[in-house]
Amino acid sequence: MASLCPACQKCGLYKTTTGTVCLAGEGPKNAKIMVVGEAPGREEEKTGRPFMGASGKLLREALRKNNLDSVFITNTVRCRPPDNRKPTAAETKACREYLDYEIERIKPKIVVALGATPTKVLFKGKAKVSQHHGTIIDDASKQYRGYVSYHPAAMLYDPGIEHTFNADIARLGRTLRNELPSTDVKWSIVRRGNVAQFIHEFTASPIFSFDLETSGLFPHDAKGWINCIGIGLPEKTWVIPIMAPGFYPSRKDPKNKKNKKKHYYRGSPWSRGDALKFLIRFLIHIQKKTEKIGVAQNGKFDNLWLARYIGKRFKIHFDTMLASHTLDENTDNDLKSNARQELDAPEYDLTTAEKKGNCDPFKLYQYNARDCGYTLRLKKVFHRRLKQEPELERLFFRLVMPAARALEDIELEGKTLDMEKFEELGLSLRSREINLVAKLRKLIGHEINWDSPQQVRKLLYDDLGMECTVFTKKGAKSTGEAAIIDLKGKHPIIDAMIEYREVTKFYRTYVKGFRAVIVDGKLYISYKIHGTRTGRYSSRIHSIPRDGSVRNLVGAPPGWKFIQADISQAELRIIAQTSSDLEMRKCFLEGIDIHWRTLMFAISAGYIKGEYANRVIETVEQIDGVNLRITEACERLLEVGHEAAIRIWPGWKEGRKKAKAINFGYVYGMYEKKFIQTAKTKYGWEPTWDEAHACREGYFSLYNELPNWHSKQKRLVKLNGYVRTMFGRKRRLPGIESKDKMKRMEAERQAINAPVQGTIGDWKAAVLVEVHETVDRTKFRLVGEHHDALLGIVRDGCEDDVLPQIVQIIRKPKLLKEFKIHMDIPMDGEVEVGSWGAGVAYKLPNIRKAA
């Protein structure tokens, strides 16, 4: 065992450091805790002591606050790496023996790794700090226990980490002082002998949590099964055993050696499987009768299983996952993290296989009981916190939870798919893929993997010697679309490659991928209410291609028609409302299409070049028979509107798309470079830099209140650290305090975007809830949402009964009043009837203009 060596030459760092070589740790010899950082920085190098810089200050402050004085502080690597870079694997390896030496000498009870570098070295398999922070790592082969948190320097760049770091250190203190409360969950298995007692306790309790352990994650598959159902009560958790058909735990004592090998037996834990179903239905009945508060973690999932397999479900009043997300959209919302963070719960997770029931049933039941128990305890914590923030409390109980319940029905409904055409599409894509691969091989004369960016990079830029103009984030020569689109015409493989990517993407993601979630001609795709930081939902259905190849196959069962109901121009309306921009307001109050407005302005001012100027004059001439000058012609065309103009010259459709790019890009803080990129790949338009610049300048001179709105949002987030949607949803942006300017600017742009995007998300949720609760289910059913649109099916002939009602709800959901939201700008809805993306616009029966 070598001691520390001030003349160490085990790696190259001794050559570059200007100060101490092999900097030693510092602290009492009998320290109980050893904290291990990454490597010395400038201050450490200068002073020869570890953790002396800005992050050291944060660490020492956190330790002091928690009365942790018996701490030895050291680093993974003991010389300062040049250019503020991280130490390499070779350097950490070379330095390892010094760390081992210090651990051996100090004999700490707990070794705390701060950041990924020491974690990787000390605790193999736990390298993901964001996942393992705050947990005690017990490794029987080691003399000490492990603990992981973020490196304090991380909070200087991402101040959002501060909360977690401080909580981790506080918990470390409690662990050391043995202050952790007794956290485990008291539980029993429900048996025939105690079922009466269980029902008695359940009935008496005003609240309960529930959780299912299932054979998989897809509730709509008829081949699945429920392993057990846990019911958490304040005093105790009960687990109802079910397990796989024909595969139940034995009543014999598994500890008895004679039973050890096969403590499973065929047959129900109760004499008849139906008895268990009956019991669950009875509990559901009791909940309804006694108006018991139902609590669950992501209960939509459990209720889908119950609905499928038991035929009934509980009513969920409080979902801890959604509460966690409402309270803080930046933290993890999973049960284990929250139980650890909020309740000091120990680690109790099982492997995926075990969770599916592939283990000793007792183990699974215990796990189930813990999930239930912690869920109920978390409810208490989160509810208390919600009460402290009435705006979030209202958001949660009036919008988030009702939407969660509505989504149970929506996901259960599924989306009807034209299976014949779906399979046809699959076959045609497959054969195109095969042909393209053959063609590509012929063109280059040998075989490569066209999915491998590495191999494609080598082919394009090394073997074929083409020039690269676009680079990836990490600086490699890009092989993405934006890069190879420039190489078009230089080599015939480019066109084939672009087609190959499109074909494989479609086949793999939308045919093969979707096929896995189709049951009996219906597509079952779930939505995550907590899927985004802004309040939108997330779902894999959201990326369904616009081109219709898959989208148009989504329809309705016989006797019904598919509909899509949009909140029209949702984002720009909210921007008009919150920015009070006069020109934007004018557009919406007078019913002018805003993209069309932007386009006519850009053409008239000469920002968009090409044939458009002539086309404006020509189009007007065809309509009015007069020849106007460009400015007047643009004004006239603005009056005429885009629909009429497109009828004269279809190219106006493309023109409007370009204006859309301008609106959505510049309004959220895009600049010329990125604008040219997105215009090129997303809108098929390649403006020059000057054109892009002129558009940008012109844009803000037309909508001249937008810059003020931008500065207002920046001021707000600097002042409060967060911004809100109209519905009160918070978007916290700790990055605004970062010392990294890029991070601060990112936070500023998010402060502009989030209230708009989030308000639409909330608005749509309000519409979804009201439609679900008020529209006649025998005539209409929701089958999904799409950010600013609802998807549904309407019974043949019932269009005029329900569609006007839905448009009315889109315009003014009832919840606006409760949330005290007042709109000067009218919202509006438009409905398309017919298979998704291929429907026809629905005309409201009686002429009724938006107020």
Added chain:
DNA sequence: AGTGGAAGCGCG
């Protein structure tokens, strides 16, 4: 063998 980060591409 399983995991996680990139890269690439689909969407509003």
Added chain:
DNA sequence: AAAGCGCGCTTCCACT
């Protein structure tokens, strides 16, 4: 100097 936002899925590839 550099600067849209928000997602999910598939594949490759390096790492353990």
